[in-house]
Amino acid sequence: MLLPPEPLLLAAHRDPDPTAALATADWLDEHDQSDQAKYVRICCQFHDLGRGEPAGYALLDEADRLLGQGRLDWARPPRGFISTLPPIEPLGSPRGFPEAIIAPSFTDLLHEAERLFDHWPARMIRLSTIAPDQIRTLLQSQWAGRICGLTMGLRPGANQTEQGLDVLTSIPDRVQLAYLDLTIPHGSDADLHRLAQWEGGHSLRHLSLKGVPAPLHGMAAFAERGEGSMLEKIELSGNRFPFVSTPGVPHLDRNAVARLGNPQAFPRLKNLTLNNLSLATDAFRSLTNGESRFPQLKEIHLNALRLTTEQYRDLGELCSQIRPRVFDLSWPGSLEDGNIDALLDAWSSAPGLRELWFGGCRLSPRAIRKLVSWNGLRDVTWLDLNQSSLDVPSIRALAESEYTQSLHRLDLSGITLKAAELDALANGFSRSTLRQLAFGPHPLADTRAVYPAWLKLFRSPATRGLHRLHLTQIPLGENGLRQFADRADLPELEQLTLADISDTPLGLDRLMRSDRFPRLWKLNINGSPHLKRDGGVPLPPGWFQIEVGMLIRPESMPMDSL
Numbered sequence: 001m002l003l004p005p006e007p008l009l010l011a012a013h014r015d016p017d018p019t020a021a022l023a024t025a026d027w028l029d030e031h032d033q034s035d036q037a038k039y040v041r042i043c044c045q046f047h048d049l050g051r052g053e054p055a056g057y058a059l060l061d062e063a064d065r066l067l068g069q070g071r072l073d074w075a076r077p078p079r080g081f082i083s084t085l086p087p088i089e090p091l092g093s094p095r096g097f098p099e100a101i102i103a104p105s106f107t108d109l110l111h112e113a114e115r116l117f118d119h120w121p122a123r124m125i126r127l128s129t130i131a132p133d134q135i136r137t138l139l140q141s142q143w144a145g146r147i148c149g150l151t152m153g154l155r156p157g158a159n160q161t162e163q164g165l166d167v168l169t170s171i172p173d174r175v176q177l178a179y180l181d182l183t184i185p186h187g188s189d190a191d192l193h194r195l196a197q198w199e200g201g202h203s204l205r206h207l208s209l210k211g212v213p214a215p216l217h218g219m220a221a222f223a224e225r226g227e228g229s230m231l232e233k234i235e236l237s238g239n240r241f242p243f244v245s246t247p248g249v250p251h252l253d254r255n256a257v258a259r260l261g262n263p264q265a266f267p268r269l270k271n272l273t274l275n276n277l278s279l280a281t282d283a284f285r286s287l288t289n290g291e292s293r294f295p296q297l298k299e300i301h302l303n304a305l306r307l308t309t310e311q312y313r314d315l316g317e318l319c320s321q322i323r324p325r326v327f328d329l330s331w332p333g334s335l336e337d338g339n340i341d342a343l344l345d346a347w348s349s350a351p352g353l354r355e356l357w358f359g360g361c362r363l364s365p366r367a368i369r370k371l372v373s374w375n376g377l378r379d380v381t382w383l384d385l386n387q388s389s390l391d392v393p394s395i396r397a398l399a400e401s402e403y404t405q406s407l408h409r410l411d412l413s414g415i416t417l418k419a420a421e422l423d424a425l426a427n428g429f430s431r432s433t434l435r436q437l438a439f440g441p442h443p444l445a446d447t448r449a450v451y452p453a454w455l456k457l458f459r460s461p462a463t464r465g466l467h468r469l470h471l472t473q474i475p476l477g478e479n480g481l482r483q484f485a486d487r488a489d490l491p492e493l494e495q496l497t498l499a500d501i502s503d504t505p506l507g508l509d510r511l512m513r514s515d516r517f518p519r520l521w522k523l524n525i526n527g528s529p530h531l532k533r534d535g536g537v538p539l540p541p542g543w544f545q546i547e548v549g550m551l552i553r554p555e556s557m558p559m560d561s562l
Helices: 006-014 019-030 034-049 054-068 106-119 132-139 160-168 189-196 199-203 219-223 254-260 283-288 309-322 337-346 365-372 375-379 392-400 419-426 447-457 477-487 505-513
Strands: 124-130 149-154 179-183 206-210 233-237 271-275 299-303 326-328 355-357 382-384 409-413 436-440 468-472 495-499 522-526 544-547 550-552
Touching: 006 019, 019 034, 034 054, 106 124, 106 132, 124 132, 132 160, 149 160, 149 206, 160 189, 189 219, 219 254, 254 283, 283 309, 299 309, 309 337, 337 365, 365 392, 392 419, 419 447, 447 477, 477 505, 505 522
Parallel strands: 124 149, 149 179, 179 206, 206 233, 233 271, 271 299, 299 326, 326 355, 355 382, 382 409, 409 436, 436 468, 468 495, 495 522
Antiparallel strands: 522 550, 544 550
């Protein structure tokens, strides 16, 4: 496999503009790597469209088909290293290159890095906890100038963190990082000031800091760059594990928020992610006062934040001003009805909102009915209701609302649906725009009583256009699989994921031989005792197992766009 010239490849990784990546695609075409070239162009086009655009879902399908053909050399990492070519959504590489090299150990990385860079287009490195002397060795290596991004944790204790920062901030000029994901044990404001004043950090486009101190006044030093700031994404986590909430001094008091939200501070910021941070009561309110904040902001991710009703109201007003494309409010604990009322009532205008994530919010049936009557859903194509509670009236409202008929993706994972709820779902979504559905787990007492409702759903106009279906911990068993294989009407289905479904060899065989899914080319069977690396269930003609539990049927892959 030939790689593009190093300067061109580095520019494709580092530049926010896709010009260099598209030039790389042209080079690949000229050197008989047309599949790689096409994949790069698809990724660039997808990210230029923006997340949640209806046209983007067709691009995602096309990208998956290219990967499924097995002709992308970049999708196969060198032996001994884990390096993935991730899906281009939701967090994949925007340029279609392998995202990162994950080294088994620091020693392995040193021994193999030059070979990897010579034969592999990834230019980011992921390491676990790293000592100061290892950082120095890494950044003084002869190949350090080929690194575009680093993910690592500084070693705690005995001045190790401070020494690690000293080494990192003395990085040679020839190393230009576009991405830095750094865990700072017991970080301090001084640590943030040191990072912000580091000359090598001026090229950063994505900055992720875990273990940030409270209060977060050190972000002021980043904000002082103003027009010189290249940052497009800022992720701040109050704990190394972003979804673990801890009490304490607010990370974002009014003073810290004022610095973070200065209109001139981050002119290119598109993604703001706050994980496990505590906020002062008036934190969001201070951002809604005065001139417009974050002129380019498209994505707001607020994970594991514990907010008051008043803060949800302020957040709704802020979203009305910013008008994000993606709003993620995952895992805040139970989102009380009064909180969802405050958020949606204050969020008076949501044009262009495409993705709305309430995963882990445990919305009540009343909150669901409130949500689906909100006109801000009108343009949403991806709705995540993972672990919410749904009854017949709420799921009927979801399926029949005039504001949900543009949905392409709907996640109902973690919700137990009985026959009546499944019937209500089957009778809705009359426009058949749904392309992806996720269900489960379903701890059913009597699976036979629910089979007819499942079959009605998968024979209804609501699911007729599905391209992807995920069923997790739904105990279908042999009888359920046979009925699904014989009677479901899913002519557009391309990818089916079945996890822990109590499958049997006969049921799997019936499914793979079914003529009900003419476009089905990818089948993920997770947790099956019948699929093994060597041996296991004999596969029908045309099917191949490329990994344990991952089966493909190339002859059924839609070729109209390839």
